[in-house]
Amino acid sequence: MITVESLTRRYAGFTAVDDVSFTARPGRVTGFLGPNGAGKSTTLRVVVGLTAPTAGSATIDGVRFADLPNPGREVGVLLDASAQHAGRTGREILTLASDTMGLPRRRVDEMVELVGLTPTEAKRRVRNYSLGMRQRLGLATALLGDPRVLILDEPANGLDPAGIRWMRDLLAGFAQRGGTVLLSSHLLHEVEVVADDLVVIGNGRIVASGSKDELLAAAGTLARSTSPRDLAHALEQAGIPSTLAGDGSLRTDADPATVGAVALAAGVALTELRSAEAAGLEDMFLSLTADTQREGAAA
Amino acid sequence: MTATTVPPTTTDAAPSGRAAPAIPTARLVRIELRKMFDTRAGFWMLISIGALSLLATGAVIVFAPDSSVTYARFTSAIGLPMSVILPMIAILAVTSEWSQRSGLTTFTLVPSRGRVIGAKAMATALVGVGSMLVAFAVGAVGNLAGSAIAGVDTVWDVSLSAAPQIVLGNLVGMAIGFTLGVVLRASAPAIVGYFVVSLVLPGVLELLALVREWFSDLQPWIDWNDTQVALFEGTTNTGEEWAMLASTTAIWIVVPLAIGLTTLRRSEIK
Numbered sequence: 001m002i003t004v005e006s007l008t009r010r011y012a013g014f015t016a017v018d019d020v021s022f023t024a025r026p027g028r029v030t031g032f033l034g035p036n037g038a039g040k041s042t043t044l045r046v047v048v049g050l051t052a053p054t055a056g057s058a059t060i061d062g063v064r065f066a067d068l069p070n071p072g073r074e075v076g077v078l079l080d081a082s083a084q085h086a087g088r089t090g091r092e093i094l095t096l097a098s099d100t101m102g103l104p105r106r107r108v109d110e111m112v113e114l115v116g117l118t119p120t121e122a123k124r125r126v127r128n129y130s131l132g133m134r135q136r137l138g139l140a141t142a143l144l145g146d147p148r149v150l151i152l153d154e155p156a157n158g159l160d161p162a163g164i165r166w167m168r169d170l171l172a173g174f175a176q177r178g179g180t181v182l183l184s185s186h187l188l189h190e191v192e193v194v195a196d197d198l199v200v201i202g203n204g205r206i207v208a209s210g211s212k213d214e215l216l217a218a219a220g221t222l223a224r225s226t227s228p229r230d231l232a233h234a235l236e237q238a239g240i241p242s243t244l245a246g247d248g249s250l251r252t253d254a255d256p257a258t259v260g261a262v263a264l265a266a267g268v269a270l271t272e273l274r275s276a277e278a279a280g281l282e283d284m285f286l287s288l289t290a291d292t293q294r295e296g297a298a299a
Numbered sequence: 300m301t302a303t304t305v306p307p308t309t310t311d312a313a314p315s316g317r318a319a320p321a322i323p324t325a326r327l328v329r330i331e332l333r334k335m336f337d338t339r340a341g342f343w344m345l346i347s348i349g350a351l352s353l354l355a356t357g358a359v360i361v362f363a364p365d366s367s368v369t370y371a372r373f374t375s376a377i378g379l380p381m382s383v384i385l386p387m388i389a390i391l392a393v394t395s396e397w398s399q400r401s402g403l404t405t406f407t408l409v410p411s412r413g414r415v416i417g418a419k420a421m422a423t424a425l426v427g428v429g430s431m432l433v434a435f436a437v438g439a440v441g442n443l444a445g446s447a448i449a450g451v452d453t454v455w456d457v458s459l460s461a462a463p464q465i466v467l468g469n470l471v472g473m474a475i476g477f478t479l480g481v482v483l484r485a486s487a488p489a490i491v492g493y494f495v496v497s498l499v500l501p502g503v504l505e506l507l508a509l510v511r512e513w514f515s516d517l518q519p520w521i522d523w524n525d526t527q528v529a530l531f532e533g534t535t536n537t538g539e540e541w542a543m544l545a546s547t548t549a550i551w552i553v554v555p556l557a558i559g560l561t562t563l564r565r566s567e568i569k
Contacts, residue, residue: 049410050403050568066410070319077407083400087338093404096337099330100322100408125339141404 001025002047002149002182007056009042016042018204019056024182024197026148029175031195031212032184033285039204040184041079044153047182048077060149072101075149076142081134081157086127090117090137093126094144101145111140116166131158139167150174152183156190168194188285200285216275220253224272225263234266235259251276322409327418328425335392335422344388348430349437351380356441360448368445369454373438378465378531381434385469386476386497389423390489393480398487402568412564420477427473431466461533468530471544472497474552475523482559484566496551497524523547 002024009017017039024030034040045051047058049066060068060075068074084093094108112122115136126134135158142150150171156164171194175181185191191198198215200208208215225231228248235242235252240262242252249272252259256273263270336345355376363372393416396402409415446453457465475496479489501524508515519525526544529535535544 045567045569048407050406052565052567068319068410069321071410072408073319079403079407080400083403085338085395085399085401087340087399088401092337096330096334097404097408099326099333102320102322102326 001061001180002030002058002151003060003062004043004047004058005056007043007046007058008054009039009046009051010054015204017046017053020201020204020206021056022199022206022209024180026180027175027178028196029171029181029183029194030197030199031191032182032199032201033186033188033191034184034201035186038201040186040201041153043201044079044151044182044184047151048075048079050079070101070145072097072145072147074145074147075151076145076147077151078135078138078142078155079151079153081131081138084126084134084137087125089123089125090129090133091122093137094122094140097141097144103145107144111144114143115140116163132160132163135159136163139170148178149180150182152181154185154187155183156185156187164190220251220276221256221259222272222274222276223250223252223256223259223263223270224248225250226269226271230266231263231268231270234262234268237266238262324414324418327409327414328421331392331415331418331422332425334395335388335426338395340391341388344384344391348381348384349433351384352377352434352437355380356437356445360441360445363445365449365451368442368449368451369456370438370442371456373441373445374435374457374465375531377434377438378469381430382469382472382531385427385430386472386493387490388426389473389476390480390493391486392419392423393477394484394486394489397484400569406568413560416481416560416563423473423477424470427470428466431469435462458533464530464533464535468527471523471527471530471548471552474548474556478552478556478559481563482555484563500524519543520546521550523551 004023005021007017007020008015020039020043022030032040032043042051043058046053047060047065048071049064058065065071065075071077088096091108091112094111095105098105098108112119117133117136117140121129121133126137129137135155139152139155142152152171155167159167168190171181171183175196183191183195192212195212197211198209199206223231225248228244228250231250232242232244235250235254238258240252240254240258242250242254244250256275260270260273263273335341356373359368359373359376396405405415406412442453442455476489476493479492479496483489483492501522504518504522508518520543526535526540526547529540530544535541
């Protein structure tokens with residue numbers, strides 16, 4: 001379990017992470033979501049001890065990362081796939097990590113195979129790797145020590161659709177076996193598919209956190225009708241505020257059952273009624289971070 | 300091919316609190332040694348030590364007058380290129396973690412930065428001593444071959460007391476490079492810095508000693524090049540000379556290294 005408590009990191013004249021608290025629990029994938037520059041990477045760097053916190057703490061099962069005797073065996077970390085010596089081969093990078101952790105060399109071959117690099121690719125120098133290959137190599141390094149916790153910063157970056165699918169399955173399987181996964185992303189759909197829990201950060205502060213189901217339930221209901229105006233009117237009469245979109249769809253915070261009942265009572269035929277799940281997270285993400293995102297600030 | 304098909308027995312993902320033993324220092328030193336030579340740059344640096352030793356030996360055999368075909372001539376000819384390459388190796392051993400950003404992995408696998416830097420220092424010293432042993436051996440072979448070719452008696456004129464001083468002189472140069480690496484944590488500035496303190500600084504100090512009389516007594520206590528040259532020549536003998544070496548070492552290595560280590564341990568690894 002990863003526990004972050006009241007974490008703050010200040011730089012000269014600017015606060016990158018502001019009183020952030022959350023937990024990532026075993027057996028679950030926790031998505032750490034936020035726009036660019038929200039403080040995701042800084043938070044993760046503090047968790048693994050690369051950046052010192054100004055205040056607050058971060059622990060892995062109650063222990064500071066820096067106090068773990070052999071961290072690679074307990075926590076797999078991938079913060080930046082490009083942060084590797086360009087002159088080393090992929091295999092050499094894995095060998096160094098494997099030797100550091102005191103693992104048998106066969107782990108290197110196993111990991112090369114697991115992440116889908118060919119033996120020929122593994123012998124090439126990292127400067128010749130594509131971002132996707134670097135990402136796979138970074139994931140291999142993280143998984144090398146058979147850890148029970150994974151901390152990954154934007155792991156889907158640069159992966160092709162098949163690679164993203166593969167990684168999603170890998171993380172889900174890891175969590176299913178009791179592992180803890182904390183992954184950051186600004187790719188909403190990627191997180192929406194794989195995460196069980198969500199922590200949304202904007203401008204260094206947590207703006208929402210909880211299980212994905214809870215957060216999506218809060219996103220409300222989407223309904224379509226042959227006469228959207230009548231439906232909106234009926235809802236208003238029932239005391240349920242709603243918004244009518246340009247495409248004739250209607251959104252409300254009420255749950256689908258209530259909306260259905262109102263429509264039936266008003267005699268309005270519905271053509272679609274569902275929880276606003278598919279688009280929900282994106283809307284929530286954009287609205288929660290509206291004050292902090294760059295586009296909003298520029299407008 | 301998906302992870303979900305892997306049977307649970309192959310992983311220890313359950314939060315069992317498995318206590319992994321700490322990483323022994325000897326392992327860290329071995330890994331840092333490996334990292335110094337597992338890149339193309341590192342590999343050629345290693346090759347160049349051997350190649351330049353042979354080249355320097357050949358040059359002495361070909362160009363030196365017969366009367367000066369002695370062991371000291373060979374060791375000093377080999378020592379010159381080595382005294383430049385070894386500090387570069389020391390610099391890159393530290394700075395590549397930042398310039399190449401591999402430190403992100405290194406300091407995540409071993410969060411104690413002091414231990415990593417200590418292992419790097421030990422690996423650097425091992426390379427220094429190892430290279431000097433190679434230099435002495437190549438020089439010895441060159442001396443035997445050279446004197447045979449020139450038809451003169453083989454002269455062994457490097458005393459047993461001078462040899463460790465020559466090794467120490469090279470270690471001082473490497474330590475200066477290592478210190479610059481720890482303080483600056485970037486390859487290019489550290490390399491430039493090394494040439495400034497080894498080529499520009501001695502001239503400045505000498506000039507200062509010429510124009511300001513009070514400084515001329517002080518200069519040998521401050522100019523690390525002076526004390527290094529004395530080591531290369533095997534002429535650090537009196538207590539005062541060793542004290543001078545201690546003084547220049549404190550000024551140029553101990554103090555900046557301590558400051559550099561303190562900031563390095565607090566710094567943010569990006």
